[in-house]
Amino acid sequence: MPREKSIAERFDAYVERVGGRLYKPCRRxxxxxxxxxxxxxxxxxxxxGRxxxxxxRLIHTEKRLSRNLANERYEDAAVEEDYLRLVAPILRDERYPRPVVAVDIxxxxxxxxxxxxxxxxxxxGSKDELATGYQVVSVEAVGVRGRRLPLLSRLFSKVSPEHKSQNATALEAISTVSPHIPRDAxxxxDSGFDGHIFLRRLDELGLSYAVRIKLSNDRFLHLPDGKMKVSEAVELLPQPHTHRTKYHRPERTGRKQELQLxxxxxxRLPAYTSGGRPSKKKLGETRYSLVVARGLGQKPLVILTTQDVRTREDxxxxxxxxxxxxxxxxxxxxVKQGFDLEDVRALTWTGLKRMVQLTHLAYGFLxxxxxxxxxxxxxxxxxFKAFGPVPEYLYYRLLEGIGRLLRSTMDGGPRATPLACRQRHSRDPRPQR
Structure with missing residues (x-):
């Protein structure tokens, strides 16, 4: 029986697999x-650096790390692809009988x-107000027992030179990920991805999908009973079926959440002209099912899906x-809380995007x-010192205890004693950046 690899050995192997094509200083x-x-x-x-x-001196370590953060020889695309090749086989085991891949902004x-x-x-989103900042498109597979498998994270800005649109950014991320995952994924x-151009591109990629539609959406749907707006269709559609969702955790409330379906x-959706206007006569080729669920909030959940929904179970x-x-x-x-991502600071666009990729890779290792x-x-x-059993979603606790186990893999010089480290850092008069 083969020996179980230690955490440090797995970290070494991870860096070599993900950064194997990098220039040696970039891999370091x-x-x-x-x-x-x-x-x-x-x-x-x-x-x-600490x-x-x-x-x-810490300042010399910081300068070296800053130079490498913006190093042009660091191949972000190669790291991204090698990471996807590494994690792709996991999506073909029993924990992902049919992978569910979520896309979020x-x-x-x-x-x-x-x-x-x-x-x-x-x-x-935390304050429900407008602010200055950036956006990140995330693609992740979700599995059983709290398992998460991050696939891609990319920082983008609406005012950067390469930006075209939010949909184009999301589609580019989807096109990068889709060749590496099972075709039946x-x-x-979520709502916001229901534009006709976005859905048409998903159809061209041959994907099976579900997208949430807002009740305020003023687009028309073509149902067997006729043409009507989304809000009208939801109002007229009866919800006679009861469903106990398995997603809601019964240990929190003592019972499962009951929904009316x-x-x-x-x-069908209307076809669109080259100018982006809905056609009054032609319909789109894709046939959808519309699912409405009440009981999760004040407003019903409205889902448009390519799945052929025939029964209550479907x-x-x-x-x-x-x-x-x-x-x-x-x-x-x-990721925001565990790595304090919202405190990211860099004065180059390359450095900002690369730091988001690095946090994604750190989360990927966990x-x-x-x-x-x-x-x-x-x-x-x-x-991790806490009451109660180890939870299913144990990433927070895992992050707390992982660092000391990886110390042996670092070759940046002999490890200083904690007292020496405090003395060295206390002599640094500069404020923390």
Whole structure:
């Protein structure tokens, strides 16, 4: 029976697989950046440098890390592709009988930033207000027992020179990921991705998907009973079926959440002219099903899907799959809190985008650990001082205890004692950046 690899050995193998095509100094930077992120749980260059504990002044370590963060020889696309090749086989095992792939747009609010490049107006979801900052498109597969498998994260700005539109950015991310995952994967999108151009491109890629539609959407749907707006269709559609969603955790409330379901087959969207106007006579080629669920909030959940919904069980399955999409929002929250992503600071556009990719890779390493031997990660997570058993979503606890296990993999010089480190850092008069 082969010996179980240690956490440090798995980290070494991960860096070599993901950064194997990089120029050697860039590969060293990748190792150091990932270690610094999981050790000090911060995207600040100063904190990453402190984690390395090099036998030299911190300012010299910071300058070297800053140069490498914007190094033109660092191949972001190669790292992205090698990471996808590494994680793709996981989506073909029993934990993902049919992978659910969620796509989400999140924000990084920088309300006090002034000189960071390409700042634009974003919606700060935590405060429900407009702010300056950036946006991140995230693609992630969700599995059983709290498992998450991040696939892609890219920073973008509406005012950067290469930006075309939010839909174009999301489609580019989807096109990058889709060749690496099973063809039967089911893609899930929140409201905001229901534009006709976006849906047409998904059809061209041959994807199966479900997208949430807002009741305020004024587009027309062509149902078997006639042409009507989304709000009219939801109002007239009966919801006679009861469904207990498996997504809602019964240990929190003592019972499963009961929903009232209704559905209709053979829903068509109007065809669109080259000028982007809906045709009054022609219909689109794709046939959808419309599923409506009440009981999750004040407003009903309206889902348009390429699945052929024939029965109550089919409708309930579509609702459960859509609710699993919320896992990507939980992951976005973990990345922001676990690595303090909203404190990212860089004065180059390349550096900003690369730091987001590095946090994605750090989260990816934790995800691969969770997909490995369960007892191994539970032992690490158990070191976190907390009451109660180890939770299913154990990334927070895992991040707390992982850094010390990776110390042996670093070759940046002899490790200084904690007292020496404090003395060295206390002599640095500069404020933390």
């Amino acid at each position: 930077f990748l190792r150091e950046a990932l270690f610094g992120l999981v050790e000090n749980r911060s995207v600040l260059i100063s904190q990453i 984690a390395l504990e090099e036998p030299r 999140t924000d990084i609010a920088k309300p006090r930033a002034r000189k960071m490049p390409y700042l634009s107006t974003v919606h700060d 089911f893609w899930v999108f 209704g559905f209709v087959r053979d829903v 409708a309930g399955r579509v609702v459960d799959i859509y609710l699993e999409r919320w896992g990507v929002e939980e992951s976005n929250r973990f 995800s691969l650990l969770v997909h490995g031997p369960r007892k191994q990660v539970e032992r690490v997570a158990a070191d």
